[in-house]
Amino acid sequence: MNILIVDDFSTMRRIIKNLLRDLGFTNTEEADDGSTALPILQxxxxxxxxxxxxxxxxxxxxxxxxxxxxxxxxxxxxxxxxAEAKREQIIEAAQAGVNGYVVKPFTAAVLEEKIEKIFERVDAG
Amino acid sequence: MSRLTDTHSHENYMQDLSKATELLAEKIAEGDSSEINELIDSIKDTRDKGLYNEIGKLTRALHDAISEFHIDAYLDDSDKKEMSTISDATDRLSYVMNLTDSAANRTMDMVEASLPIAQEIGTETDTLKKEWQRLGNRETSYEEFGSLYKNMGDFLEANETRVNSLQENLTNILMAQDYQDLTGQVIKRVMTLVQDVETSLVSLVKLAGNLEAVTGIDAGEESQKSTPALEEMGIFPTKNEEFVDGQDDVDDLLSSLGF
Known part of the structure; x- marks a missing residue:
């Protein structure tokens, strides 16, 4: 399982990377914005x-x-x-096809729960 | 964002002044005292008008810089209009202070909770190590061996709980570092404000320098400080219908959308 973490703040990338490692996801890549992330994804x-x-x-x-x-x-x-917490932003993300939405600041438990939920749905689908 | 980059009116003002002074020199040479007085009055009026004009522009530029403080480069026009909650730069910096304060305290709480656990493990390890060495040297009696076996069992069992606590505390320390991202976004916006204000102040200093050169007086105008209303950004939410209030609200909203 390869995971790409995209955030312009390196501390946040590091936090997410560490949390993912605790959850057993050790293969992660990083990008600091969408324009550097997209080529990695493609x-x-x-x-x-x-x-x-x-x-x-x-x-x-x-x-x-x-x-x-x-x-x-x-x-x-x-x-x-x-950290974007406007209702219409969450709706926009949902309509654009996001699979989960976590608002900062978040806890390790919330991140774990959302990731598990996403994989349950992906596996079921 | 409007800035004091337009020097057109200032150039006009300088031209008016230099024309009037040339004329004044002529009239002084001619000794026409009534014309001289009229010209001096008109020079004074021109100077005052130029000064008020430039100060007006400066005030507007400062006001614009401050009121556009909330706008991010990535937001488009429709987003700008829709931000509605009021706050100001001081609130933003207080938010930064509160977040850093809370992160420092959370980190220290976790360190303080972890240190005694590490000390306990250290002390018990020392004791068990000595007993273990005696066992290796065949110096342990049957009763002592029974007690060592029990102590070792207790130690291993206690370590399970201790390791869990330490892992949990370390994760909490890790999570406390999220303040850097959250405060960094606020500080970036404050930096933009400071740059805008700096640009405006440089223009004022330039204007003051020009005025001094022409009029020979000190431009000692006192600027009035205002605390204009600022619009808020999403990162800094207060109770507001437009913003969700925490992860539970996000989950409710998403499940209402069929997630």
Whole structure:
């Protein structure tokens, strides 16, 4: 299981990386915004995407839309981990095809629960 | 964002002043005292108008810089209009202070909770190590061996709980570092404000320098401080219908959307 973590703050990438490692996911890659993440995704081999919303150049929502628009990536599970807490943003992300939405600050338990839920649905689907 | 980059009106003002002073020099040479007085009055009026004009522009630029403080580069026009809650730069910096304070305390709480566990493990390890060495040297009696066996069992069992506590505390320390991301976003926005204000102040200093050069007086205007209303960003939520209130709210919203 290869996971791509996209966040412009390296501390947040490190936190998520450590939490994922605790959950048994040791293969992670990192990108600091959508524009650097997209080529990594298009190259192939990423099974799960964790992305922030608010990033320079290409935001998380634009990345989400770009991934869903790409035939080779449209089934990729995506978890948004972000400080953006407006209802309409969450609705926008849901409509764009996000698989889970976690608001910062979050706890390790919440991240674990959302990831498990996403994989349950992916496995069931 | 409007800035004091337009020097067109300032150039006009300088031209008016230089024309009037040339004329004044002529009239002084001619000795026409009534024309001289009129010209001096008109120079004074021009200077005052130029000064008020520039100060007006500066005030507007400062106000714009502050009121656009909330706007992020990544937001489009529709987002800008829809941010509605009021806050100010001081609130933002208080938020940074509160977050760093809470992160430091959370970290220290976890360290304080972990240190005694590490000490317990250390002390018990020392005792068991000595008993273990005596066992290796065949110095242990049958009764002592029974007690060693029990102590070792207790130690291993206690360690299960201790290791869980230590892991939990370390994860909490890790999570406490999320303040860097959250405060970093606020600080970035404050930096943009400071840069905008700095640009405006540089323009004021330039204007003041020009005025001094022409009029020969000190531009000692006192600027009035205002505390304009600022719009808020999503990162800094207060109770507001537009924003969700924590992860439970996000989950409710998503499940209402069929998630």
């Amino acid at each position: 190259k192939g081999g990423i099974d799960f995407l964790v992305t922030d919303w608010n990033m320079p150049k290409m935001t998380g929502i634009d990345l989400l839309k770009a991934v869903r628009a790409d035939a080779s990536l449209e089934g990729l599970p995506i978890l948004m981990v972000t």
